[in-house]
Amino acid sequence: MMKVEAVIQPAKLDAVKAALIEAGIEGMTILEARGHGRQKGHSEFYRGREYTIDLLPKIKIEMIVSDSLKEKTVQAILASARTGQIGDGKIFVSRVEEAIRIRNDERGETAI
Amino acid sequence: MLLFPSAFLGIPALVLAQTASAPAASAPATQSQIAALQVAVQNAQTAGDNAWVLISAALVLMMTAPGLALFYGGLVRKKNILATMMQSFAMMGLITVVWALVGYSLAFGPGNAFIGGFDHAFLRGVGLAPNANYGGTIPEQTFMIYQLMFAIITPALITGAFAERVKFSAMAIFLTLWSLLVYCPMAHMIWGVGGLLNVAGGRWPVLDFAGGTVVHITSGIAALVTAIYLGKRAGYPDQDMPPHSMVLSFIGAAMLWVGWFGFNAGSALNAGPLATSAFVNTQFAAAAAAIGWVVMEWIQNGKPTALGAISGAVAGLATITQASGFVQPMSALLIGFIAGIVCPFMVFRVKKFFGYDDSLDAFGVHGVGGTMGALLTGLLASSGINAVFGKNAMGNPISTGAIEGNWHQVFNQAVGVGFGWGFSIAGTLLLLFLVDQIVGLRVTPVEEAIGLDLSQHNEEGYDLSA
Numbered sequence: 001m002m003k004v005e006a007v008i009q010p011a012k013l014d015a016v017k018a019a020l021i022e023a024g025i026e027g028m029t030i031l032e033a034r035g036h037g038r039q040k041g042h043s044e045f046y047r048g049r050e051y052t053i054d055l056l057p058k059i060k061i062e063m064i065v066s067d068s069l070k071e072k073t074v075q076a077i078l079a080s081a082r083t084g085q086i087g088d089g090k091i092f093v094s095r096v097e098e099a100i101r102i103r104n105d106e107r108g109e110t111a112i
Numbered sequence: 113m114l115l116f117p118s119a120f121l122g123i124p125a126l127v128l129a130q131t132a133s134a135p136a137a138s139a140p141a142t143q144s145q146i147a148a149l150q151v152a153v154q155n156a157q158t159a160g161d162n163a164w165v166l167i168s169a170a171l172v173l174m175m176t177a178p179g180l181a182l183f184y185g186g187l188v189r190k191k192n193i194l195a196t197m198m199q200s201f202a203m204m205g206l207i208t209v210v211w212a213l214v215g216y217s218l219a220f221g222p223g224n225a226f227i228g229g230f231d232h233a234f235l236r237g238v239g240l241a242p243n244a245n246y247g248g249t250i251p252e253q254t255f256m257i258y259q260l261m262f263a264i265i266t267p268a269l270i271t272g273a274f275a276e277r278v279k280f281s282a283m284a285i286f287l288t289l290w291s292l293l294v295y296c297p298m299a300h301m302i303w304g305v306g307g308l309l310n311v312a313g314g315r316w317p318v319l320d321f322a323g324g325t326v327v328h329i330t331s332g333i334a335a336l337v338t339a340i341y342l343g344k345r346a347g348y349p350d351q352d353m354p355p356h357s358m359v360l361s362f363i364g365a366a367m368l369w370v371g372w373f374g375f376n377a378g379s380a381l382n383a384g385p386l387a388t389s390a391f392v393n394t395q396f397a398a399a400a401a402a403i404g405w406v407v408m409e410w411i412q413n414g415k416p417t418a419l420g421a422i423s424g425a426v427a428g429l430a431t432i433t434q435a436s437g438f439v440q441p442m443s444a445l446l447i448g449f450i451a452g453i454v455c456p457f458m459v460f461r462v463k464k465f466f467g468y469d470d471s472l473d474a475f476g477v478h479g480v481g482g483t484m485g486a487l488l489t490g491l492l493a494s495s496g497i498n499a500v501f502g503k504n505a506m507g508n509p510i511s512t513g514a515i516e517g518n519w520h521q522v523f524n525q526a527v528g529v530g531f532g533w534g535f536s537i538a539g540t541l542l543l544l545f546l547v548d549q550i551v552g553l554r555v556t557p558v559e560e561a562i563g564l565d566l567s568q569h570n571e572e573g574y575d576l577s578a
Contacts (some may be wrong), residue, residue: 011338044354045413046461047423051352 001096002070006061007033008081008089013059019080020063023072027112028063039087060091064096066109067099154249158242161249161382165258168378172261175371176268177201182364183426184272187472190356191563192276193573199271199283206288207264215263216256218296220246225308225315227297245305247381259299260376266295266327272472276353279555280568286547290334294539298326298532309528313413313501318528319493319500319512319521322379324434324485329532332430332479334540335470337444341544342553344469346560354472358418365422369398372429376436389497390436396427397436397448400443401428404452412460423477427455430481435489438500438512443492450483450488483529483563490514490525 008016013030020028034055041054065073074091082088101111181197188196207215217232232238235256242251267287274283301307302320309318309325320326342406345353355361377391404422431451432444439447459476470476493513495501502512511518547553554560559567566572 015136045409045415045417046354046419048413048456049349049464050413051354053354 001064001099002067002091002095002112003062003064003094004073004077005092005094006062006077006081006089007035008077009087010057010059011023012081013061013084014076015080019076020061020073023076024069025063025065025073025095030059031060033060033063037087039089056087064099064112065082066112074094090096114376115481128350128570151437151568157382158249158251161247161384162251165247165250165254165378165381169258169261171371171374172258172378173204174206174317175375176261179364179367179371182270182360183368183422184275184361184364184472185459186357186359186361186364187272187355189353189563190574191565193356193360193565194571195280195564195568196271196275198280198569199278200268200286202280203264204270205288206284207267210288211256211263215257215291215296218292219299219542220256220259220265220304223304223306225306226301228300228304228394231457249382249453255472258381260434262323262327262375263291263295263483266323266331267291269327269478270329270335270338270476272474273339273470274553275471276564277342277345277526277560278555278564279553280564282547282551282553285551286543286553289543289547290539293543294330294334294536295326298330298535301325301531309476309524309531316524317501318486318524319438319489320434320486320528321437321489321498322376322433324482324489325528325532328433328478328482329486329529330536332475332477332482333399333533333536335474336468336479337537337540338455338544339468339470339475341541344467345471346557348469348471349464349467362377362418365426366422369425370561371430372398374434375429376433380428380437381501386437386498389441390537392441393436393444395431396444397428397432397451399428400427400445400448401425401431401452401455404428404449405456406452410454412433414421423459423473424452427451427481430478431455431485431508434482434485435492436572438489438493438498440492440494440497443494443515447485447488447492451484454484455480482532484528486525486532487522490522493518493521498539501549 019078035058036054041052041056044051044053070093074093077091078097098107099111100107137165177197177200181200184200185193185197212235214230214233215236216238217230218228221228221230221232223229238252238256240251240253242248242250246252267290268289271283272515293353301309302318302325304310308315311319318325372394373391376394377387380387380390402421402424405420405427409420410416428448428451432447435444435447458480459473463470463476491514493508495512495516498512499509501512503509512521514522544551544553555564555567
């Protein structure tokens with residue numbers, strides 16, 4: 001099992017969600033997050049004063065997928081979240097030891 | 113063509129018939145009819161004028177809350193929104209009571225050249241009959257309540273300078289005393305009968321239609337003094353303190369604009385043509401200033417901003433206030449545009465240069481706008497709009513502003529500005545010192561960090577978990 005975490009632009013959420021469902025992902029968790037990468041935020045002007053807004057609103061998607069679905073998931077996010085501009089976000093993939101369904105103690109890939 | 117001669121002939125025929133049929137018997141009846149007619153005409157005029165001034169009073173109150181409360185509230189950080197709105201709202205309570213007890217009497221009661229006396233304390237003698245000195249066609253209580261709304265918003269404007277760091281108790285005491293010590297005397301000097309700067313018979317007649325000097329200079333200068341005396345907010349200017357809700361500020365500013373029609377056009381104290389003139393000038397100046405500020409910002413920072421547009425409108429409104437019932441519409445456009453250029457310059461550059469923390473730019477907008485407006489009134493006042501100095505022997509209106517050759521009026525206006533600045537600086541400093549000794553002006557650093565909503569009121573403006 002793999003955990004796929006993607007930090008994306010909030011405006012891309014609907015497109016990414018649709019692409020993931022299309023790819024066969026059954027469950028996901030969405031977090032409203034704030035952060036920055038190399039982009040380092042943007043400037044705002046209020047009454048002539050410049051304010052640097054370095055922590056921008058982002059959406060973080062977390063999902064656990066079977067090993068076989070990993071690449072398909074990554075491709076779905078890449079295709080739907082990319083604008084080619086700085087600030088498009090990142091995808092992180094890591095291995096997951098166990099998944100347990102609370103309702104019936106079911107374990108392994110079938111619990112995802 | 114057939115109707116015309118018959119109608120023409122009909123009129124004298126009717127008149128003849130009347131005079132012929134009613135010689136001696138109806139003479140007293142005619143007299144009483146004329147008297148009844150005079151009363152009816154007077155009542156009708158009072159009804160019209162009173163309706164407009166009462167509506168104007170309500171509009172001016174709306175400027176303080178929700179107008180100013182929202183405008184300022186949106187500009188602070190979210191931990192201070194309630195406290196900021198509460199500062200304006202507190203004035204609606206405190207100043208109303210003080211005004212009823214002594215404030216109105218000190219401002220408009222008979223007195224000396226500087227301040228009214230106590231003849232009208234507890235509103236003694238202020239009834240429903242008009243006072244010939246103050247809007248002769250409306251009940252004096254209408255005038256009293258209308259002027260109260262000005263007395264409320266003036267100290268409320270100052271709160272923009274000490275936002276996010278003043279103790280509620282200190283603010284309440286300071287602004288209430290300030291109203292008595294600074295506002296009432298200034299109102300008396302300029303608008304009170306026998307006042308030093310009164311346009312009719314004062315030593316230096318100052319043209320101040322709706323309070324450019326009385327309201328905006330006094331509050332704007334007090335704001336500057338307060339900002340310097342109190343010191344900067346913790347973290348200013350290194351830490352970012354952007355407005356937390358431009359939406360609230362936007363709504364507030366829009367309400368200020370609408371309310372300002374009551375402020376300026378209501379100052380005619382009747383529903384006549386002068387009210388129209390002030391109304392038109394108010395709209396023109398606000399629009400021109402909004403454009404001016406946005407263009408300035410667009411050139412300097414690359415983008416036109418919503419905050420620039422609304423700040424410009426408020427600056428234009430503050431600047432036209434003094435001139436609103438004295439100048440031609442094209443002059444109002446010019447005055448607004450000048451405000452839209454100069455005020456942002458003060459806010460962007462001068463404030464940064466000196467480093468004082470006039471948090472919401474009460475000085476940069478009201479102090480600067482009020483001062484410019486006072487001088488521009490002397491320059492641009494037109495006797496064609498308001499022949500305030502009466503007529504000469506030839507029956508022509510005496511010139512009012514420099515554009516009509518009366519350069520001396522610019523000097524008079526400058527004297528008014530000098531009194532406004534001087535009185536406000538002295539009174540504000542004295543009261544800040546006193547209140548600081550008694551209760552302390554500033555919250556503790558911890559309270560400031562938590563925010564005034566929690567530390568001063570045990571409340572939160574936004575509790576999304578509730």
